[in-house]
Amino acid sequence: MSGIYPKALSRLIEAFESFPGIGRKMAQRLAFHTLEMDDKRLEFISGAIKNVKKEVVYCSVCCNISDGDPCNICRSSRDKGTICVVQTPKDVIAMEKTGEFRGAYHVLHGVISPMDGIGPEDIKIKELLARLGDVTDEVIIATSPTVEGEATAMYISKLLKPLDIKVTRLAHGIPVGADIEFTDEATLIMALRGRTSI
Numbered sequence: 001m002s003g004i005y006p007k008a009l010s011r012l013i014e015a016f017e018s019f020p021g022i023g024r025k026m027a028q029r030l031a032f033h034t035l036e037m038d039d040k041r042l043e044f045i046s047g048a049i050k051n052v053k054k055e056v057v058y059c060s061v062c063c064n065i066s067d068g069d070p071c072n073i074c075r076s077s078r079d080k081g082t083i084c085v086v087q088t089p090k091d092v093i094a095m096e097k098t099g100e101f102r103g104a105y106h107v108l109h110g111v112i113s114p115m116d117g118i119g120p121e122d123i124k125i126k127e128l129l130a131r132l133g134d135v136t137d138e139v140i141i142a143t144s145p146t147v148e149g150e151a152t153a154m155y156i157s158k159l160l161k162p163l164d165i166k167v168t169r170l171a172h173g174i175p176v177g178a179d180i181e182f183t184d185e186a187t188l189i190m191a192l193r194g195r196t197s198i
Helices: 007-017 024-038 039-055 090-096 126-133 147-163 183-194
Strands: 080-087 104-107 136-141 166-169
Touching: 007 024, 080 090, 080 126, 090 104, 090 183, 104 126, 126 147, 136 147, 147 166
Parallel strands: 080 104, 080 136, 136 166
Antiparallel strands: none
């Protein structure tokens, strides 16, 4: 099948296919669309791709993506006593869209998944523990309600129990098996308001 296209086009199709959610047909459409673009547009897109790795940094406090360290949320006057623990930076964006949460965040960059070879040491749990202090009143665990998300929530809650910090979990207004980033704002607000201790 790859002999049908010129080598450079085949490589571009393969590159687009490596993105999550992009199948073969969509990759082909994107590659052909790229061929039709003018040089100025191509330069803009390739520059944006190159710069994103150079200019986006990880906040040394919350591990979220940012263009400065610490990030805007950690530099703000938000409630540092309440930390919402999420799986990915996309989850922070979803939570922020609600306008409901006014505390701090901690991004794990994944969940515990033994089937995928991901253990507690492979995500940002030790960074979470290192930042907890006298001002921390509550940790809200907002991992997705999947098997891996639940396992991660239970693991973190067991680590925090001896520290005398209130540990809560988002209420299950979020459908089981769904990702937080795809949940609508109203459902996230209900889940935040109805969170319970674990």
